[in-house]
Amino acid sequence: MNILYTRISTIEQKNNRQVQNAKEFDYVIEDKCSGATPFFERDGGKRIKKMIAKSQITKVTVHQIDRLGRNLLDILNTIDFFNKKGICINFIQQGIKTLNDDGTENPISKMIISVLGVVAEMERNLIRERQAEGIAIAKANGVYKGRVLGTKESNLDFLNKPKVKLAIEFLNRGKKSVEVQKLTLLHRNTITKIKKLNKLLNNEK
Structure with a gap:
């Protein structure tokens, strides 16, 4: 059975791009x-694992590598699991397969996946480092005040929230507030606050 696996980050996100050729597959999960959630801890990942245990899957197709995960180690461990079961993963966008036609591991795909994963991790780490540097500079200049009297959390705690980090990442990529609001499910007032703090930190760099 050839499975098409898709992943979107929020309920409101659409996966039309990932399921364009859904009719070509036996099953869509x-x-x-x-993407930070380990593959086999996801609902769909658990279903796939159960199907593998019943020998129901021969091939898995994914639109692109980051649909499997955002952590290189988790991606490689997931691929290794499929390889040991003799199940090939086909990444459409990258045009690579994890196994050759004879069932042997494809060393070229492993190298490419490792390189892409490292680059993606470096990009995310760079974003976090820049954010931390901006906060440090703002503190040194007396601009970053942290917790304001009467509030429940400091700006640092606020900026370190997963959804807020995700919103900052989207904003830094040039997405509009409305788009970020839909992608993160955050209130528009929260997005406005994020934009102000993010602009303040960027100006201090």
Whole structure:
């Protein structure tokens, strides 16, 4: 059975791009969760694992590598699990397969996946480092005040929230407030607050 696996980060996100050729597959499994969630801890990942245990899957197709995860180690461990079961993963966008036609591991795909995963991790770490540097500079200049009297959390705690980090990442990519609101499910007032703090930190760099 050839499975098409898709993942979107939020309920409101659409996966039209990932399911364009859904009719070509025997089964479509979709997850709606963060890419940071390990593959086999997702609802769809658990279903796939059960199907593998019943020898129901021969091939899995994914639109692109980051649909499997955002952590390189988790991606490689997931691929290794499929490889040991003799199940090939086909990544459409990258045009690579994890196994050759004879069932042996494809060393070229492993190298490419490792490189892409490292680059993606470096990009995310760079974003976090820049954010931390901006906060440090703002503190040194007396601009970053942290917790304001009467509030429940400091700006640092606020900026370190997973959804807020995700919103900052989207804003830094040039997405509009409305788009970020839909992608993160955050209130528009929260997005406005994020934009102000993010602009303040960027100006201090």
